[in-house]
Amino acid sequence: MNTPKKDDYERAIDENLKKVFEQTLEEGIPDRFQDLLSQLKQQDRNQGSAK
Amino acid sequence: MSNADPRDELIEHLPAMRAFAISLTRNSAVADDMVQDTVVKAWTNIDKFEKGSNMRAWLFTILRNTYYSNRRKARREVSDVDGVFTESLAEKPAHDGHMQMADFRRALGQLKDEQREALLLVGASGFSYEEAAQMCGVAVGTIKSRTNRARAQLAEILGHNENEAMEMTDDATMSVLSASKVASF
Numbered sequence: 264m265n266t267p268k269k270d271d272y273e274r275a276i277d278e279n280l281k282k283v284f285e286q287t288l289e290e291g292i293p294d295r296f297q298d299l300l301s302q303l304k305q306q307d308r309n310q311g312s313a314k
Numbered sequence: 315m316s317n318a319d320p321r322d323e324l325i326e327h328l329p330a331m332r333a334f335a336i337s338l339t340r341n342s343a344v345a346d347d348m349v350q351d352t353v354v355k356a357w358t359n360i361d362k363f364e365k366g367s368n369m370r371a372w373l374f375t376i377l378r379n380t381y382y383s384n385r386r387k388a389r390r391e392v393s394d395v396d397g398v399f400t401e402s403l404a405e406k407p408a409h410d411g412h413m414q415m416a417d418f419r420r421a422l423g424q425l426k427d428e429q430r431e432a433l434l435l436v437g438a439s440g441f442s443y444e445e446a447a448q449m450c451g452v453a454v455g456t457i458k459s460r461t462n463r464a465r466a467q468l469a470e471i472l473g474h475n476e477n478e479a480m481e482m483t484d485d486a487t488m489s490v491l492s493a494s495k496v497a498s499f
Contacts, residue, residue: 272469279418280438287333296328299350303321303357 320369321360324353327370330439331377337434338381340423348384352377371441375449378431385427421471425464432460433468 331352335345355376356363363372422430428450435446436457443461447454 272473273465276418276465276468276472277437279415280422280433282415283337283419283422284333284434284438287336288329290332292325292328292332293346295346295350296325296353299353300325303354 319360320363320365321357323369324356324373327373328353330370331373334374334434334439335377335381337422337438338378338427338431344384348377348380351380355380368445370439371445371449374435374439374441378449417472418468421468424471425467429460429464429467432457433464436461437465 328349331349332345335348335352336342339345339348352373356373363369422433425433431450432446435441435449436443441449443454443457447457450457
């Protein structure tokens with residue numbers, strides 16, 4: 264059904280999509296998220312096992 | 315093992331959440347705020363997470379709900395301030411015969427949110443059509459047709475860049491040149 268050209272495009276599209284994603288993944292996580300998780304943990308600890 | 319706090323797993327999913335958020339919003343500052351909201355929501359609602367189920371799918375569901383409710387609130391905001399998808403907005407795309415990343419990002423930015431989202435979930439994040447359908451609250455067939463349409467549209471935009479540069483001057487170029495407006499739909 265698909266012409267070979269279209270298949271090539273779809274493969275290229277998926278490869279590019281993954282590249283776009285990987286580029287962001289490689290940036291790692293900004294420190295704010297580590298801080299946020301520590302804060303949330305601390306909050307829970309302060310509340311004891313209230314929740 | 316079964317007593318492990320699922321919240322300890324959150325951090326493993328952060329890079330993927332962030333990549334998805336950046337792809338959706340095309341703005342890393344907005345994306346990071348969105349991921350932060352999602353982490354807080356997930357943390358405080360962890361009792362609603364079904365242990366043993368797919369945590370990434372659960373987190374992505376919260377993330378996209380956050381995105382769509384923010385989008386409703388801020389329809390008028392320009393979403394591409396740092397040009398994640400539309401670098402060198404004012405320039406026309408290069409036509410050197412290859413699918414360049416910048417062209418690709420630009421083309422991706424031209425898709426409708428729903429199409430881009432489906433493609434990102436299935437094509438880049440590795441979810442099945444079924445998982446993506448559940449996350450988006452639509453039928454599996456809808457996800458399939460959204461991804462197909464997204465791929466076809468990308469191929470068309472990029473194909474035009476490559477082969478029919480001269481004919482690209484109207485719709486596609488206009489939407490590239492006004493991508494920030496398009497992005498706020």
